[in-house]
Amino acid sequence: SQQGEEDPQALSIQEGENATMNCSYKTSINNLQWYRQNSGRGLVHLILIRSNEREKHSGRLRVTLDTSKKSSSLLITASRAADTASYFCATDAWGSGTYKYIFGTGTRLKVLA
Amino acid sequence: GAVVSQHPSRVICKSGTSVKIECRSLDFQATTMFWYRQFPKQSLMLMATSNEGSKATYEQGVEKDKFLINHASLTLSTLTVTSAHPEDSSFYICSARDRLWGSTGELFFGEGSRLTVL
Numbered sequence: 004s005q006q007g008e009e010d011p012q013a014l015s016i017q018e019g020e021n022a023t024m025n026c027s028y029k030t031s032i033n034n035l036q037w038y039r040q041n042s043g044r045g046l047v048h049l050i051l052i053r054s055n056e057r058e059k060h061s062g063r064l065r066v067t068l069d070t071s072k073k074s075s076s077l078l079i080t081a082s083r084a085a086d087t088a089s090y091f092c093a094t095d096a097w098g099s100g101t102y103k104y105i106f107g108t109g110t111r112l113k114v115l116a
Numbered sequence: 117g118a119v120v121s122q123h124p125s126r127v128i129c130k131s132g133t134s135v136k137i138e139c140r141s142l143d144f145q146a147t148t149m150f151w152y153r154q155f156p157k158q159s160l161m162l163m164a165t166s167n168e169g170s171k172a173t174y175e176q177g178v179e180k181d182k183f184l185i186n187h188a189s190l191t192l193s194t195l196t197v198t199s200a201h202p203e204d205s206s207f208y209i210c211s212a213r214d215r216l217w218g219s220t221g222e223l224f225f226g227e228g229s230r231l232t233v234l
Contacts, residue, residue, distance in 0.1 A: 045225040106160045
């Protein structure tokens, strides 16, 4: 399976703490994206990092990418209860004449108020 | 940001009937749309890649006669679950990529359709 692995599968922290999620993938990529999903909803794009980038920031989000280890991490700083959601990484894979995105197994984050 | 509308959001049907789910890109044109399936507390599994004006490409293990995909225009793709059975009950999510951003741009997701087959 091309699917990436994320860890931890579930994470529970107190509001104000930082949350770190890791994603490992199997094939070479052009870019890696992180998405967020609230329960029973669609996905919201958080950040895209290209294969030639090592780190990217967006607000309270920090993403790193290590292509030699085929891994990425998402750090959410100063977490809030509203950050409670599932977080998925997605990597592009060539197939069917286009790049398609394969999602990791996801991390369920719960931020306690 | 770009908007993808998915309809219906919930559908309940009897076993043996067919259900059609629509995915529309509202403010951009999408040459490519993707259909995913998600079971509770699991990740998204890519079912098929839908290309405007051509046949969809299905992932291994996905029955093309069971899940009919039509991408008739640059803003609309439909997924029809034919002769649905209880094991087809799931959350189906579509996504689309703005053709202006090429083949590796951000995906925009619909809100998903929860199918329950009785």
